[in-house]
Every structure is written in C-alpha cells, then in structure tokens.
Amino acid sequence: SQKIEQNSEALNIQEGKTATLTCNYTNYSPAYLQWYRQDPGRGPVFLLLIRENEKEKRKERLKVTFDTTLKQSLFHITASQPADSATYLCALDVDTGRRALTFGSGTRLQVQP
Amino acid sequence: DSGVTQTPKHLITATGQRVTLRCSPRSGDLSVYWYQQSLDQGLQFLIQYYNGEERAKGNILERFSAQQFPDLHSELNLSSLELGDSALYFCASSNLGLAGNNEQFFGPGTRLTVL
Numbered sequence: 001s002q003k004i005e006q007n008s009e010a011l012n013i014q015e016g017k018t019a020t021l022t023c024n025y026t027n028y029s030p031a032y033l034q035w036y037r038q039d040p041g042r043g044p045v046f047l048l049l050i051r052e053n054e055k056e057k058r059k060e061r062l063k064v065t066f067d068t069t070l071k072q073s074l075f076h077i078t079a080s081q082p083a084d085s086a087t088y089l090c091a092l093d094v095d096t097g098r099r100a101l102t103f104g105s106g107t108r109l110q111v112q113p
Numbered sequence: 114d115s116g117v118t119q120t121p122k123h124l125i126t127a128t129g130q131r132v133t134l135r136c137s138p139r140s141g142d143l144s145v146y147w148y149q150q151s152l153d154q155g156l157q158f159l160i161q162y163y164n165g166e167e168r169a170k171g172n173i174l175e176r177f178s179a180q181q182f183p184d185l186h187s188e189l190n191l192s193s194l195e196l197g198d199s200a201l202y203f204c205a206s207s208n209l210g211l212a213g214n215n216e217q218f219f220g221p222g223t224r225l226t227v228l
Contacts, residue, residue, distance in 0.1 A: 032214055043115065043203050043219030044156070089156065093214070100169045101146075101217065105155040 003027065006090060006104040014112050019080045021107045023073040023090035028102075030092040033066055033073050038087045038106065047088075048075075080111045116140065117220035119204050125226045131192040134223045138185055138206030144168070145187040146207075146217060147179055151200040162187055194227045201225075 036044035087106040116139035147159040158171035162181035205217040
C-alpha cells in the first residue's frame with residue numbers, strides 16, 4: 001500500500017542549530033513533493049515545492065532535498081528560532097492523474113531558547 | 114491570512130444530524146479541496162472541485178457530499194453524523210487543477226464536534 005512516513009516523535013533542538021526533518025515514501029512515483037507548516041488548531045501553510053528533477057530547493061533559512069532513488073526528502077531549517085516550533089508536513093501528489101495530495105502525519109519541531 | 118474563508122468556525126451537533134460546511138476560496142482560485150484532520154488519522158484528502166466540477170476523490174464517505182457553485186464557493190455536506198466524524202475540516206484552494214504542481218492555501222478550518 002502507498003505510505004508516507006514522517007518521524008512521529010517530536011524533534012527538540014536548541015535555538016541556532018539546524019533542524020532536519022525526514023519524509024520517506026513507498027510505492028509512489030511523485031512528480032512533486034511539498035512541505036507545509038501547521039500550528040496547533042490552524043490550517044497548514046505552504047513552505048516549499050520541489051520537483052522530481054530537482055535535487056535541492058532553498059528559500060531563506062529553509063532547504064529541501066528530494067532523492068527519488070532513496071524515496072526520501074529532507075527538510076532543513078538553519079539557524080532555528082523558537083518561532084519555528086510547529087508541526088511540519090510533507091505532501092506528495094498521488095499518481096492518479098496528479099490530482100490529489102497525500103499528506104504525511106507530520107513531525108513536531110520544538111526549538112528551545 | 115491565506116485568503117480562504119471557512120464558516121462556521123465551530124460546530125457542535127448530535128449523532129444522526131446533518132451539517133453543511135462552507136468555504137470561499139482565494140480570489141481567482143478555481144480549485145477547492147476538502148480535508149479532514151482527526152487526531153489519529155492526520156490530514157486526509159476528501160474531494161477536489163475545479164471550476165465547478167468534481168476533479169478528484171479521496172477517502173470520502175458516502176454520507177458526505179460536496180459541491181462547488183458558479184461563484185466558486187464550495188460546501189461540504191455531512192449527514193447521518195457519527196461520533197467518529199468529529200474532526201477539523203479544512204478547505205484549501207489553488208489556481209490550478211493539478212494538486213502537486215501548485216501550492217494550496219488552507220482556510221482556518223471548521224471544528225466539528227459530534228456528541
């Protein structure tokens with residue numbers, strides 16, 4: 001069955017360090033992969049989109065890699081701040097005409113001051 | 114503010130009842146997506162409409178239905194409600210019909226509690 005795995009355990013890091021979150025998937029061949037941020041009780045907010053032919057994408061302190069051989073995406077936040085504390089979701093377009101996104105369950109990041 | 118509005122913010126109802134959730138997409142966006150988020154299931158895709166027509170279907174129960182109107186707002190109808198339907202329901206919009214190649218803008222959600 002199709003599956004997206006994100007570390008369900010919370011990630012705790014110190015302010016200023018780099019946070020690295022992992023998204024692994026099986027039985028998909030996604031053309032795109034997206035990352036979203038979600039704060040408690042609020043809707044997800046889009047962060048980055050990376051295409052299957054792109055290895056890496058950057059936006060300010062954020063960096064995403066996409067390895068279609070390993071079926072894995074890594075999401076990095078450099079110089080992390082307490083305000084980065086949130087749940088981060090990865091999402092893939094399911095191979096049904098690329099018409100739906102399947103979300104991972106998310107990883108909660110806690111940045112300690 | 115994403116530009117997507119959802120009403121109501123909270124809804125409390127009883128089992129067996131029927132409710133309607135409403136969503137207005139961002140100005141100019143033709144696609145509307147509905148998601149259900151419960152504690153044990155994560156964010157689950159329900160259904161997508163594009164310019165008034167159903168475009169993709171996810172794990173949407175037969176008791177649930179949706180539509181998108183000519184002004185592009187959308188409604189999600191939930192009937193014969195069960196306790197397990199209690200969840201956050203999100204609407205999202207995008208300007209394209211393909212889900213993967215464009216970002217989705219999420220509304221603030223409707224929290225449904227079924228007692």
